[in-house]
Amino acid sequence: xxxxxxxxxxxxxxxxxxxxxxxxEGRLLLRRCDDCGTVIWYPRAHCPACxxxxxxxxxxxxxxxxxxxxxxxxxxxxxxxxxxxxxxxxVELEEGPRVLTNxxxxxxxxxxxxxxxxxxxxxxGTGRALFxxxxx
Amino acid sequence: xxxxxxxxxxxxxxxxxxxIPDRSTHQVVAEVALGALADxxxxxxxxxxxxxxxxxxxxxxSMVDYLGIHPTHVDSTETGGSSYVVHVGxxxxxxxxxxxxxxxxxxxxxxxxTAMRRPTVDEPTPxxxxxxxxxxxxxxxxxxxxxxxxxxxxGTTSAQLAEVKVAASLHAQHNPNxxxxxxxxxxxVLDSPMxxxxxxRQDCCVVTDGGGAVVxxxxxxxxxxxxxxxxxxxxxxxxxxxxNGRIDLTYTGAVVSGPRxxxxxxxxxxxxxYASIYDSFxxxxxxxxxDLGFCAKGEGGRFVSDGALVAPDGRLPFNTDGGGLxxxxxxxxxxxxxxxxxxxxxxxxxxxxxxxxxxxIALAHGTGGSIGTRMGxxxxxxxxxxx
Numbered sequence: 117x118x119x120x121x122x123x124x125x126x127x128x129x130x131x132x133x134x135x136x137x138x139x140x141e142g143r144l145l146l147r148r149c150d151d152c153g154t155v156i157w158y159p160r161a162h163c164p165a166c167x168x169x170x171x172x173x174x175x176x177x178x179x180x181x182x183x184x185x186x187x188x189x190x191x192x193x194x195x196x197x198x199x200x201x202x203x204x205x206x207v208e209l210e211e212g213p214r215v216l217t218n219x220x221x222x223x224x225x226x227x228x229x230x231x232x233x234x235x236x237x238x239x240x241g242t243g244r245a246l247f248x249x250x251x252x
Numbered sequence: 253x254x255x256x257x258x259x260x261x262x263x264x265x266x267x268x269x270x271x272i273p274d275r276s277t278h279q280v281v282a283e284v285a286l287g288a289l290a291d292x293x294x295x296x297x298x299x300x301x302x303x304x305x306x307x308x309x310x311x312x313x314s315m316v317d318y319l320g321i322h323p324t325h326v327d328s329t330e331t332g333g334s335s336y337v338v339h340v341g342x343x344x345x346x347x348x349x350x351x352x353x354x355x356x357x358x359x360x361x362x363x364x365x366t367a368m369r370r371p372t373v374d375e376p377t378p379x380x381x382x383x384x385x386x387x388x389x390x391x392x393x394x395x396x397x398x399x400x401x402x403x404x405x406x407g408t409t410s411a412q413l414a415e416v417k418v419a420a421s422l423h424a425q426h427n428p429n430x431x432x433x434x435x436x437x438x439x440x441v442l443d444s445p446m447x448x449x450x451x452x453r454q455d456c457c458v459v460t461d462g463g464g465a466v467v468x469x470x471x472x473x474x475x476x477x478x479x480x481x482x483x484x485x486x487x488x489x490x491x492x493x494x495x496n497g498r499i500d501l502t503y504t505g506a507v508v509s510g511p512r513x514x515x516x517x518x519x520x521x522x523x524x525x526y527a528s529i530y531d532s533f534x535x536x537x538x539x540x541x542x543d544l545g546f547c548a549k550g551e552g553g554r555f556v557s558d559g560a561l562v563a564p565d566g567r568l569p570f571n572t573d574g575g576g577l578x579x580x581x582x583x584x585x586x587x588x589x590x591x592x593x594x595x596x597x598x599x600x601x602x603x604x605x606x607x608x609x610x611x612x613i614a615l616a617h618g619t620g621g622s623i624g625t626r627m628g629x630x631x632x633x634x635x636x637x638x639x
Contacts, residue, residue, distance in 0.1 A: 124385050127376045157497030158382040164496045184404070184501055186396035187449040188387060196387035204386050204393050204448075206499070213497025216625075218386050229404040246385055 122195030125240045132159045139245040144176040157213030178235035180209040187224040221250035259344035260474035260481035263292025263467035264595040270431045272461040273365040280360035288465035301352030303339035306330040325352040331628025332620025333585035338630045341487030343468040353470040360463025361583020394624020396448035398501040399535040412553030413534040414441035419561035424574025426603040431458045432578040455534040462582035486633040488512030493626035505629025506543035513631035521545040525611040526597040528590035530619035531575040563606040572606035587618030
């Protein structure tokens with residue numbers, strides 16, 4: 117039986133401070149452009165679609181589908197090394213962006229492209245949580 | 253301004269070693285630089301342009317000092333493994349613009365002998381914050397994500413990916429310096445340990461110490477040299493990235509760099525006699541040959557499955573030195589060795605078992621960073637002097 121996935125603490129930039137604060141409350145935030153409506157990922161202060169600097173936070177549904185994934189069988193990373201095999205995936209959120217993450221709470225061999233997933237939060241113990249996904 | 257015919261590769265040198273525990277990386281750079289200059293019939297004092305990546309201390313500053321050269325043009329564009337393909341293009345532009353006439357492009361690294369050192373930064377980049385949390389252990393995971401999606405959309409199979417490794421290994425058996433000189437079969441690739449699905453160990457390139465260098469010169473300098481020079485015909489470069497979370501993992505930056513290089517060179521994919529295709533992983537080759545137009549998007553797996561990549565008789569002879577998959581991937585950056593083997597082919601100096609007959613136009617393509625997030629892509633088209 118492998119160990120659970122480690123929950124590393126993210127470094128927090130000024131642009132993403134509210135994002136990480138919300139994860140501690142179990143909310144997944146997305147930055148959205150006030151001018152053209154584009155949903156922005158990864159979080160940043162300006163809109164890469166139209167160049168506007170008027171952007172604000174919106175709450176995501178936390179639902180998505182697996183765009184692609186890999187089952188990792190060899191890892192050099194401390195902690196992750198003990199949790200093999202584990203799944204890294206791009207999950208396409210309902211709101212559009214494809215976010216890099218882990219798919220958890222299931223047999224890695226059961227993960228498929230297109231599989232519906234929903235967000236779960238793993239507490240880092242530092243006032244921030246990691247957004248991961250499990251089969252919906 | 254087109255660079256077509258404005259610059260020539262007059263010298264090329266690949267370091268013969270694959271494990272170098274007992275020298276400094278600066279020393280290895282000097283060895284390949286001197287090797288390439290000697291190949292061209294030039295010396296350090298002739299060099300007035302220097303091109304390098306940013307891994308050895310303030311771009312060119314430390315190495316220019318160490319080598320003792322006095323350049324009037326320097327460039328340390330850093331796009332990972334594609335850097336040196338970019339550099340040859342930039343060297344040709346600098347020569348065409350008159351800012352130098354003998355450009356030295358040199359690189360080396362020793363990842364096999366030293367833990368891979370990454371530049372330390374005080375503040376992580378905004379993208380890294382969101383990508384470093386999920387257990388990405390080296391480049392393989394990002395390429396595996398691309399391979400899964402390519403298989404899903406186009407029906408590409410693991411056996412088709414393995415054909416890329418098989419072709420490289422058939423070439424490597426003729427290279428006495430190759431790190432993995434033994435031919436392998438599709439079954440052996442599929443039976444090798446799974447690293448990050450769907451990529452097996454033998455879908456991955458080697459980790460080697462070493463380096464390489466080329467010398468790019470003006471037509472006037474090339475004419476004065478006794479050595480056969482290779483003409484720079486065209487070049488294209490780009491950065492392909494995560495595109496605001498809309499990343500599409502089924503294509504690479506070659507969709508931009510390739511057409512630009514072909515247009516500048518005035519040739520088409522059908523004109524390419526030999527291709528050096530960056531082969532960090534087998535999937536890198538499949539996606540790149542599609543994006544360069546050697547086959548339709550999604551057809552890469554089927555294209556390689558009948559020996560198309562095997563020299564000298566395949567439809568697209570590739571990586572006749574054994575490539576990054578079997579020969580050499582110095583400093584975890586394969587762009588330089590891609591250029592060097594293309595130069596060997598155009599000079600008729602590849603091993604006779606893999607020399608493409610009448611090789612007059614060759615392509616060298618570099619890939620840097622990660623196909624899974626953001627990558628540099630650079631395409632170089634080279635020809636014989638009369639091409």
